[in-house]
Amino acid sequence: MTTPLHRSAQTRACCAEALAQLESQCSSLKLAVVVSDDGFEVASHGVFNQQGNRLASMASSMQALGDAAAREMKLTPCEYLLIDTTDGHLLQRRIHGYPLVLCAVFDHRETVGRSLFAASECAQTIAKNMLQVAA
């Protein structure tokens, strides 16, 4: 039986490295977590105590609901989700090729466009890191 991604030290390291890079590029990043499709935290940044586990479960549910809504509308799977508030926004981005999702929370200083770009870059970095590990 293969090791689940959330228990793989290499996967966790790949994701943690990409999250640290995201934080260094975006001072408006409040917290970020990479989660498995079934709701386990793989890596996190700026998350305290049980907050990461909670966010991981909610991110998994939201992603699955996004995919279900897209499927019902005969669209391709959900690429990203955005929850916008006056305090900031929560952005989720699927990591291509892996059953993983990046969930990042930015404060109000970040524009949606900028945070979407940064999250996409982070997701690509994780996918690239994962490929290098597998090679």
Next chain:
Amino acid sequence: MAEHVILIAGPMGAGKTTAIEALSEIPVVSTEAANTDRETADKPTTTVALDYGEITLDDTDKIRLYGVPGQRRFDFMWRIIEERALGLILLVNNDAKDPIGEATAFVEHFGDLVKRGGAVICVTRTDVVSEPSAADYVDAIRRTYPEIIIPVFAMDARDRDQMVIALTALLINIEAQSPLEQDVA
């Protein structure tokens, strides 16, 4: 048309998705993800948000079936659906480590819904493990919650006829407490 929300809950691997697929007259809206927690339940996928199905009762009444994930880390979904629900179908797999403990824990968690609406317990996988019996569940629930009456059935979640019996018992239970029309007005 009056629409009644029924919540289907229970531990991971009890057969909630299967039960909704058996009951629903529409293709079930599902939110399955690859299951990496094979120690808890050895199955390839698991529900991470909800399952949704529908049954039309007659010209004026429709049942909306919402199944929620079994894992406690998804209990925020339990609360979201519980607030809208009229009643609870609780599925428990008899081959779990402590199926009666699971049943009483879920009854406790959904206590408000059980008291204001109603509940039935469907014990699944009794063909794999025959004990505890349905009577054992009734006794355990009665000891813990003497004020609550919950019918218990041994069920095959794949069998539509059996699941219809459970759903009908739940609706009768709910009606006995309060007419549906008043609940959903």
